Amino acid sequence: MAPLLRTEDVHKRYGKEEVLRGVSMCLEPGETKVIIGPSGTGKSTLLRCINRLTEPDRGRIWLEEQEVTARKASINRLRADIGFVFQDFNLFTHLTSLENVRLGPLRVRRLGRPQANRTALEALAQVGLSDKTKSYPAELSGGQQQRVAIARALAMHPKLILFDEPTSALDPELIGEVLEVMVRLAKSGMTMLVVSHEMGFARSVADEIIFMEHGVIVEQGPPSRMFKAPTQARTGEFLRKISELYGEAD
Amino acid sequence: MPLVFEWLWLPRLTRGLWVTLQLTGACMGIGALLGLLLALARVYTRGPVYWIASLYVQFFRGTPLLVQLMIIHFGLPSAGIVLPAFVSGLLAMALNTAAYQAEYFRGAIQSVKAGQMLAARSLGLSAWQAICRIILPQALRLVIPPWSNELVYMLKYSTIVYMVGVADLLGEARNIAARNFRFLELYIVAALFYLALVLLLTVAQRVIERQLRIPGLGVPRERP
Numbered sequence A: 001m002a003p004l005l006r007t008e009d010v011h012k013r014y015g016k017e018e019v020l021r022g023v024s025m026c027l028e029p030g031e032t033k034v035i036i037g038p039s040g041t042g043k044s045t046l047l048r049c050i051n052r053l054t055e056p057d058r059g060r061i062w063l064e065e066q067e068v069t070a071r072k073a074s075i076n077r078l079r080a081d082i083g084f085v086f087q088d089f090n091l092f093t094h095l096t097s098l099e100n101v102r103l104g105p106l107r108v109r110r111l112g113r114p115q116a117n118r119t120a121l122e123a124l125a126q127v128g129l130s131d132k133t134k135s136y137p138a139e140l141s142g143g144q145q146q147r148v149a150i151a152r153a154l155a156m157h158p159k160l161i162l163f164d165e166p167t168s169a170l171d172p173e174l175i176g177e178v179l180e181v182m183v184r185l186a187k188s189g190m191t192m193l194v195v196s197h198e199m200g201f202a203r204s205v206a207d208e209i210i211f212m213e214h215g216v217i218v219e220q221g222p223p224s225r226m227f228k229a230p231t232q233a234r235t236g237e238f239l240r241k242i243s244e245l246y247g248e249a250d
Numbered sequence B: 001m002p003l004v005f006e007w008l009w010l011p012r013l014t015r016g017l018w019v020t021l022q023l024t025g026a027c028m029g030i031g032a033l034l035g036l037l038l039a040l041a042r043v044y045t046r047g048p049v050y051w052i053a054s055l056y057v058q059f060f061r062g063t064p065l066l067v068q069l070m071i072i073h074f075g076l077p078s079a080g081i082v083l084p085a086f087v088s089g090l091l092a093m094a095l096n097t098a099a100y101q102a103e104y105f106r107g108a109i110q111s112v113k114a115g116q117m118l119a120a121r122s123l124g125l126s127a128w129q130a131i132c133r134i135i136l137p138q139a140l141r142l143v144i145p146p147w148s149n150e151l152v153y154m155l156k157y158s159t160i161v162y163m164v165g166v167a168d169l170l171g172e173a174r175n176i177a178a179r180n181f182r183f184l185e186l187y188i189v190a191a192l193f194y195l196a197l198v199l200l201l202t203v204a205q206r207v208i209e210r211q212l213r214i215p216g217l218g219v220p221r222e223r224p
């Protein structure tokens, strides 16, 4: 089967700084991969290149057989198929939860209003927020906001969802509810590429962990192997460091 | 007999008031449309469109409204363009307020967090859809207070049109007084009319702001 997502030699520089120096990876349908790596390594930049919120300088990216980086790619249609969940949620401030989640189905998918509503309510139910449809973002906790953001991505019925450190802006006691939703999603067969240092999450649902440093993938492999026997010394070092910071992976 | 017992001046003053309201309303409406376009050009475009918009704003904010009015009403005729006094007044006011409003709109648009645009585009909305559905609904709420100030300001500044002979509220007061010599009373009555209008607008602003209020959007009201 063709991979759902494939990146080939993606490069990006900001001024003099080469942030991505040739990243190639792929993601099969239904897979979840977790990207880890030190700050400033280009993890966010890679995710943004995948839906071209940032234009890569070089390299190619495919979503199934469509080339995202093609000059003539209809980027809005491709983005509709790629969910994006941000670190700081970025819910639309002036819209209620329901309106946030319904906007994509209504204005991008162009479903009729009744069907867009139904889709949005389903997505909100999936993240356990059926009782918060009328709340504005400012009236929700961080954990709830991030779950609405996940619902907003889900309501587009995307082929893939990108998560950029979805829990790192949250108070510790709110992280669990978001991870729980993500675990359920991963187990239900959603294809996910997640930048996160929550190793408990990685261990329970990731098919692979990708370790990035200085704009390249240093090593990737299933969590069991990455934790026990990384081939690169740097990987082991980094994994030890984040288990100190974020707690043991279990 | 004191002025208040002579009601003869009231219809004329009301006619002047109507002219003032027309001038202010129309210039604010045109100014809002033009100002919004200028602001969008200054925030979202580069190259010639950006530069033209910036030059426009710079010119109209950098020169006195009265000078602009003089150019339009007394200068343009030498270029073969003769405009009725009311049109000259309206044009000067609209072109002028557009430049100020452009700056208020720009400030409001730029104070919407960058993440809002990213989130909108990542859903697959076009840039235009994102501006119309996400950025502007927030920016327009944020712009209410400075925009209302501008409205009050233009209402008062509309008095300059009497320099080109438009019989607005102040103009009518002056015309009446020129005949009955009750300058003090008539100018005070005119002032009270302006004051009443300003108070009315202030109340209207409060009501509108409250109606459109959304939790988490805009500056929280200052508490003493």
Ligand SMILES: Nc1ncnc2c1ncn2[C@@H]1O[C@H](COP(=O)(O)OP(=O)(O)OP(=O)(O)O)[C@@H](O)[C@H]1O
Binding pocket: A014, A017, A019, A037, A038, A039, A040, A041, A042, A043, A044, A045, A046
């Ligand atoms: N828009 C931008 N303009 C200039 N430099 C940028 C921009 N975005 C990112 N960078 C730089 O690119 C580098 C990589 O950034 P990126 O956000 O991709 O790293 P990251 O791995 O996600 O780090 P973190 O773990 O801190 O989120 C950083 O040095 C950052 O300063």
Ligand SMILES: [Mg+2]
Binding pocket: A043, A044, A045, A164, A165
């Ligand atoms: Mg990042």
